[in-house]
Amino acid sequence: MSPDAVPRNKNFEHFLRSGMAGGVAGCVAKTVVAPLDRVKILFQASNPDYQKYAGSWSGAFRAGAQIYADTGIRGLLQGHSATLLRVFPYAAVKFVAYDQVHDILMPTRAQETNLRRFSAGAISGAISVFFTYPLELVRVRMAFQTRPTTSLSPNIRPTFLSAARTIYHEGTPTASQTSRQLFHSFPVLKFYRGFTVSMVGMVPYAGTAFLTWGFLRAKLLPPGARHTPLADLGIGALSGALAQTVSYPFEVVRRRMQVGGLTQPDRWLRWGETVRAVWARGGFRGFYVGLSIGYLKVVPMNAVSFAVWQGMKRFLDL
Template sequence: MPNNASNHPQTHEPLAMTPSAPSTTTNRLHPPDNSADVALPSSAYQSKIPKQSLDYALRSGLAGGIAACAAKTIVAPLDRVKILFQASNPQFQKYTGSWSGAIAAIRDIYKADGARGLFRGHSATLLRIFPYGGIKFLAYEQVRAVVIKGKEQETSGRRFVAGSLAGCLSVFATYPLEVIRVRLAWETRSSKRVGVRQICKVIYNEHPPQATTRASVLQQSNVPRAAAVTAEATSAAITAITPSHGLSNFFRGFTPTLWGMIPYAGASFLTHDAAGDMMRLPLLAPYSILPLSERSQKQLAPNKPPPLRAWAELTTGALAGFVSQTLSYPLEVIRRRMQVGGVVGDGHRLTMAEVGRSIIREKGYKGFYVGLSIGYVKVVPMVATSFYVYERLKIVFGI
């Protein structure tokens, strides 16, 4: 989720290139004590890499992947507890609904499996999150350059669309790894350690109920034999043309994931960009913008708004995570339930509507927000970290 400071340089005037030609934008964005700073000569600036080039795409993708891994590692224990709550794991249902319950769940996991238990499934998380983060950041940079070509197109709607498209593209590429990660985190049996290979075999070989079940029920209900045979043949035909196991099992919950990604990624990028704009307002600029004297040569590149201080960068990320999590959380709960559908119950693959009705029957509308408090605690440091690391790595990589 790239910082607004580096994604749309067209919204700000270039910084002063020489002391004799001061920029009005520099005076507006920086505190008075910075106005006396002397900008570096143009020969000190790094050459700008074209955004549509392969070099830029590779560098932004690598920076995004590393940033995503760093963020996920920080919140891995909370992420595992949240998945257990969302998926209604029977062993941890007694802990849901309170902060003390989340702490108790972490304590029980630690007692049973040690620190390794808190990070169960994290290796699969990193395998997924690196390409996911890389593709998302890379896609946002590229999609944004197409959707927003000038200052007059810098609107909230276009920012939202660019973020949503980037999120959807990343999900398409990495969803099976997400299913594996969730199943590893959901697994709580301590008799033997379950690895990635075993989980993949289990998911691949899971089958829904047999097609003859419906015909048997019809016969038991005194339905004429001809009708029962017809129903059985119809059910078998549907089963034959509908993927019921194998690779399709790795896409359980894919539809709600896409629906959830639209508000999540869109609101995340939109909020972050808007928060970045707010941090650069004249009222906050003296406190939020990094002074010229503290910037490296790469941070003084022309046609780029001034970088934010660390606290401001982290704050914009935290706001983005809070807003996006709130809007998309109900769909995230539905997605988790669908992803573990082969573990609980009879393996019947429920639709989004069926899962939603099931949640309402069990817990009412509050069931859509189970684990949301943990989600907030997780998202704030996670998204803030990803923003911060990504922006700093962009400086290191010269983009």
């Protein structure tokens, strides 16, 4: 068989091993950057207790130091249990979907183009977001909360189940009669706050990440070259940096919409008003608040994710 050809005899066991490789890669990468992720969410969602630190790299470390002083290592990892519950299926679906879409759009190396690389990444990212978004929303709510929900239990941190119950019992957003009836009939839709902006933001993020990943590997690692973990780390880091830059404004808007149930529980924040609120608060720079932390988080996260993914594929004979 030609070295450029893609094998088609992929059975169920292959998909399971592929999903395991992607899921493990996502969990390892997220664990590495979990403390930075907590701080970034607090900055993006304008948590009033930590806005004084926003806007600089040193502020991120000071915020992390305050969290550690107040609540210890558990505070830095608050919401991480929900992160792992979300990330394993998210990463598994994303990498499995990418492999399949890649094979369909680019069955041979000669058919690889930048547009197809971007499309494969965007499609796989969209598929993974659709299936795992409710878990992402619960994770953000857990990370955003810095004050106890009741004075009777000041030391109790939000759990996955308590955050999920809070979302489920939030009031129906004020909207048209049809929308209110829809939310009354399908309360699960409350777990999709900010879903549209998340889906739109995933297209440039995943598309750019996989485009850069495929392009650099094609240019720097010719056929037959040995793919070392160090090369995977470097290419993954560059992929993450470019993807973060392109998609970051969407991420800020998404975070604001996701925590809308806490800041304005009786309303469903829309795209337009959320964008206007971000602009009114910080202008153009408001859409990039926390970006420095984003780089600190996304660059190593993508580097580790891609490297562990490739390592797991080699280990599992994929």
